[in-house]
Amino acid sequence: MRSSSFPQKLTRAARLTWSSVLNVLYPPQCLGCRQRLPDPAAPLCHRCMQRLDRITAHDVDERLARLPNASAMASVQVLWRFDAAGTVQKVQHQLKYGNRPRFGIKLGGVMAELVSDAMPPDLIVPVPLHKTRFLERGYNQSTQLAEGLAATLGVTMDEGAVVRARATPSQTHLSREKRWANVHGAFVVPDPDVVAGKSVLLVDDVLTTGATLVAAAEAMQAAGATEVHAVTLALAGL
Numbered sequence: 001m002r003s004s005s006f007p008q009k010l011t012r013a014a015r016l017t018w019s020s021v022l023n024v025l026y027p028p029q030c031l032g033c034r035q036r037l038p039d040p041a042a043p044l045c046h047r048c049m050q051r052l053d054r055i056t057a058h059d060v061d062e063r064l065a066r067l068p069n070a071s072a073m074a075s076v077q078v079l080w081r082f083d084a085a086g087t088v089q090k091v092q093h094q095l096k097y098g099n100r101p102r103f104g105i106k107l108g109g110v111m112a113e114l115v116s117d118a119m120p121p122d123l124i125v126p127v128p129l130h131k132t133r134f135l136e137r138g139y140n141q142s143t144q145l146a147e148g149l150a151a152t153l154g155v156t157m158d159e160g161a162v163v164r165a166r167a168t169p170s171q172t173h174l175s176r177e178k179r180w181a182n183v184h185g186a187f188v189v190p191d192p193d194v195v196a197g198k199s200v201l202l203v204d205d206v207l208t209t210g211a212t213l214v215a216a217a218e219a220m221q222a223a224g225a226t227e228v229h230a231v232t233l234a235l236a237g238l
């Protein structure tokens, strides 16, 4: 793991202090049923977590069927279905915009269940955020998920293994075809030795068309990764 700079450490310390103040003022609640939670890093109680709609291999295949070069990814696993205005959306929103990076670490631990024992990766890599978005948010939600996965699986995480070679406009309002053109070729691996000869697990928060994951997987393959697998927290609607 790369060490953080002093300003980053300071920001993190300030965030931790602020979150402990918030924990006293507003004790942590389950985002699903509002029951009090003993663990402020957990977004949901066990019961709510069990009730969420799980994604099957068939759901993933269906989503990737029209994606060019989906075979750049040896496997794709997704945990939950994104439910507009439901619990998964609340979790996702808090992780992304609610300044709750610790939720990511916890959720990454849950996502680790999807990674087969037969296929432990050599390296875990989060899909990078745009630099401007990173600066706005102060953290990359996918790095938090990747950290939770790495800790649970006992595998190294490297958040700098793949980077954005160019800024890409937000994908939110783009069609399927435009998303692909927008993100294709947008990633590079700055140091190919980091991934060469390795089985890499790419981590992102949401799978929509899969274009972002394929673009990142292609960059990994070009750098010599033997296999690229992918795992995301949620499957978004299209």
Ligand SMILES: [Zn+2]
Pocket: 030, 031, 032, 033, 034, 035, 044, 045, 046, 047, 048, 049
């Ligand atoms: Zn609950």
